[in-house]
Amino acid sequence: xxxxxxxxxxxxxxxxxxxxxxxxxxxxxxxxxxxxxxxxxxxxxxxxxxxxxxxxxxxxxxxxxxxxxxxxxxxxxxxxxxxxxxxxxxxxxxxxxxxxxxxxxxxxxxxxxxxxxxxxxxxxxxxxxxxxxxxxxxxxxxxxxxxxxxxxxxxxxxxxxxxxxxxxxxxxxxxxxxxxxxxxxxxxxxxxxxxxxxxxxxxxxxxxxxxxxxxxxxxxxxxxxxxxxxxxxxxxxxxxxxxxxxxxxxxxxxxxxxxxxxxxxxxxxxxxxxxxxxxxxxxxxxxxxxxxxxxxxxxxxxxxxxxxxxxxxxxxxxxxxxxxxxxxxxxxxxxxxxxxxxxxxxxxxxxxxxxxxxxxxxxxxxxxxxxxxxxxxxxxxxxxxxxxxxxxxxxxxxxxxxxxxxxxxxxxxxxxxxxxxxxxxxxxxxxxxxxxxxxxxxxxxxxxxxxxxxxxxxxxxxxxxxxxxxxxxxxxxxxxxxxxxxxxxxxxxxxxxxxxxxxxxxxxxxxxxxxxxxxxxxxxxxxxxxxxxxxxxxxxxxxxxxxxxxxxxxxxxxxxxx
Amino acid sequence: xxxxxxxxxxxxxxxxxxxxxxxxxxxxxxxxxxxxxxxxxxxxxxxxxxxxxxxxxxxxxxxxxxxxxxxxxxxxxxxxxxxxxxxxxxxxxxxxxxxxxxxxxxxxxxx
Numbered sequence: 001x002x003x004x005x006x007x008x009x010x011x012x013x014x015x016x017x018x019x020x021x022x023x024x025x026x027x028x029x030x031x032x033x034x035x036x037x038x039x040x041x042x043x044x045x046x047x048x049x050x051x052x053x054x055x056x057x058x059x060x061x062x063x064x065x066x067x068x069x070x071x072x073x074x075x076x077x078x079x080x081x082x083x084x085x086x087x088x089x090x091x092x093x094x095x096x097x098x099x100x101x102x103x104x105x106x107x108x109x110x111x112x113x114x115x116x117x118x119x120x121x122x123x124x125x126x127x128x129x130x131x132x133x134x135x136x137x138x139x140x141x142x143x144x145x146x147x148x149x150x151x152x153x154x155x156x157x158x159x160x161x162x163x164x165x166x167x168x169x170x171x172x173x174x175x176x177x178x179x180x181x182x183x184x185x186x187x188x189x190x191x192x193x194x195x196x197x198x199x200x201x202x203x204x205x206x207x208x209x210x211x212x213x214x215x216x217x218x219x220x221x222x223x224x225x226x227x228x229x230x231x232x233x234x235x236x237x238x239x240x241x242x243x244x245x246x247x248x249x250x251x252x253x254x255x256x257x258x259x260x261x262x263x264x265x266x267x268x269x270x271x272x273x274x275x276x277x278x279x280x281x282x283x284x285x286x287x288x289x290x291x292x293x294x295x296x297x298x299x300x301x302x303x304x305x306x307x308x309x310x311x312x313x314x315x316x317x318x319x320x321x322x323x324x325x326x327x328x329x330x331x332x333x334x335x336x337x338x339x340x341x342x343x344x345x346x347x348x349x350x351x352x353x354x355x356x357x358x359x360x361x362x363x364x365x366x367x368x369x370x371x372x373x374x375x376x377x378x379x380x381x382x383x384x385x386x387x388x389x390x391x392x393x394x395x396x397x398x399x400x401x402x403x404x405x406x407x408x409x410x411x412x413x414x415x416x417x418x419x420x421x422x423x424x425x426x427x428x429x430x431x432x433x434x435x436x437x438x439x440x441x442x443x444x445x446x447x448x449x450x451x452x453x454x455x456x457x458x459x460x461x462x463x464x465x466x467x468x469x470x471x472x473x474x475x476x477x478x479x480x481x482x483x484x485x486x487x488x489x490x491x492x493x494x495x496x497x498x499x500x501x502x503x504x505x506x507x508x509x510x511x512x513x514x515x516x517x518x519x520x521x522x523x524x525x526x527x528x529x530x531x532x533x534x535x536x537x538x539x540x541x542x543x544x545x546x547x548x549x550x551x552x553x554x555x556x557x558x559x560x561x562x
Numbered sequence: 563x564x565x566x567x568x569x570x571x572x573x574x575x576x577x578x579x580x581x582x583x584x585x586x587x588x589x590x591x592x593x594x595x596x597x598x599x600x601x602x603x604x605x606x607x608x609x610x611x612x613x614x615x616x617x618x619x620x621x622x623x624x625x626x627x628x629x630x631x632x633x634x635x636x637x638x639x640x641x642x643x644x645x646x647x648x649x650x651x652x653x654x655x656x657x658x659x660x661x662x663x664x665x666x667x668x669x670x671x672x673x
Contacts, residue, residue, distance in 0.1 A: 001669070038667045041620055177669070182669065206614055208613050243590065246614075439602065489609045491606065495606070
């Protein structure tokens with residue numbers, strides 16, 4: 001099947017939906033494709049709280065203060081142009097969503113803003129109760145329904161971007177429900193596929209976040225930046241077993257109720273680490289990298305909880321207050337046999353967000369004309385560590401910007417599609433034949449364990465080098481042809497396509513992590529403790545001869561902001 | 563503990579088969595946990611739909627569980643037999659996967 005459009009948006013999370021809306025508003029025809037269902041997969045729908053924007057509703061604020069916090073959290077590596085865009089345009093998008101009736105929580109007659117870690121004042125909006133992501137997704141889906149010229153297609157997995165004469169001209173996809181290959185001619189292509197948390201054993205629980213967009217960008221000839229910086233969310237749920245909830249749910253509980261992090265000696269250890277961080281005053285403002293460090297160190301020192309994390313206690317909070325703040329969630333916890341007034345839960349760092357990503361300019365365009373990226377798929381705005389609350393904001397702001405710019409260039413461009421340029425990806429899909437592969441579902445689990453153990457938050461030269469050897473071995477084992485083709489909803493084909501991307505992206509994380517011989521933000525080297533000023537620069541990844549190639553760039557944050 | 567998953571599976575147009583898989587589980591684990599374990603341990607060709615993992619956010623893992631429409635990510639594994647089947651009122655895609663997208667969000671439209 002062959003489709004044609006002005007703008008192809010890959011990924012229907014917050015960034016992709018916003019990009020599609022703005023591209024349509026600019027007069028372009030749009031195909032919004034998702035490997036899952038529209039507005040259901042990805043990270044946005046999982047978000048529970050905290051969207052940062054300097055609205056000044058709760059307390060006087062300015063986008064420059066938000067920028068200052070963002071840059072400080074980024075530990076010197078933010079692309080200040082992108083960070084400034086995020087902070088400056090965030091309030092406009094938050095108000096636009098408010099007009100679309102997303103339902104930001106109110107505090108009296110104004111939008112409520114809470115004080116999240118790393119911010120200098122209350123700045124984060126949310127939808128009660130722990131419903132930010134679902135509300136955002138629902139709101140954007142409603143707007144998509146009202147918009148014209150946006151064709152939404154679920155179950156469509158993009159396999160490769162098609163590039164002709166150095167210019168992006170569309171994509172090759174596989175329709176998962178039928179197994180049929182699909183070509184899409186597009187004058188602009190926007191990558192909005194989110195991050196790579198699925199590379200890790202413990203993660204924020206999204207099956208679709210295997211780094212697809214990074215691999216698509218690399219193979220199209222675009223560059224990635226800051227790929228060594230994977231954000232671990234410090235207090236992901238660990239035990240007892242909890243289903244029907246996102247494992248990052250405890251953060252909002254702590255904002256509202258001030259839960260206590262305890263080690264196995266029932267010592268509240270957070271302050272021991274807060275003292276080491278100039279930006280912290282001990283009042284639950286440990287940024288995520290510091291909190292991850294604190295919990296991991298406590299476990300290493302033999303003071304971890306039985307499941308290998310830290311205890312989190314809300315026993316000091318009266319039942320009535322728990323119910324008033326999180327009633328429906330307390331019921332879900334009860335269904336899981338968890339009573340916060342009586343028992344401790346266990347938490348541990350989980351892969352949550354990726355600071356690195358596709359390198360773009362201020363129009364969200366990559367180095368390949370016609371190829372854009374937005375949302376978490378973009379690298380640079382958050383440097384070495386993302387400030388809490390910036391992820392949904394960047395999805396809106398970068399999504400809108402990418403949609404506008406991609407539409408503008410598409411409306412000026414002529415058709416550029418080439419069947420010849422699409423042939424390699426189509427041939428690969430059709431080459432599928434049953435061959436002797438190990439169980440690929442197991443291979444995914446093996447890769448997740450490898451990344452968690454060797455390329456986790458705390459790294460050494462030895463572990464990283466071992467990881468690269470193993471990734472190369474697994475890549476060889478995966479082979480160049482899928483194990484099947486042309487079948488409806490074939491899970492083995494999906495695993496194969498996923499691993500093709502995941503292995504490439506895993507190496508794109510491990511290689512710059514090995515090169516960066518210092519500790520900064522989310523990248524902590526046990527063999528190179530401490531920040532090294534000489535490393536205040538960004539590492540750039542590209543594909544050369546089919547393999548990951550590394551270059552150093554001067555820190556682009558030193559350029560004047562827009 | 564051992565759960566026995568009795569799964570009605572197959573492709574559209576063909577007579578479905580019922581296959582039985584045994585999975586070890588710990589208290590509190592979900593049907594979705596069990597299905598993912600079946601793919602790793604026994605049969606990687608088993609098809610089921612999900613996007614989030616046990617967070618009940620994506621709402622994609624709906625199926626018939628012991629005769630009742632429910633989410634695989636919120637129903638617990640139990641000792642003994644649990645019967646799984648695709649949604650009866652949706653077009654079958656493969657195994658436990660059905661066409662649940664709104665018609666205007668499909669490649670082939672309202673067909």
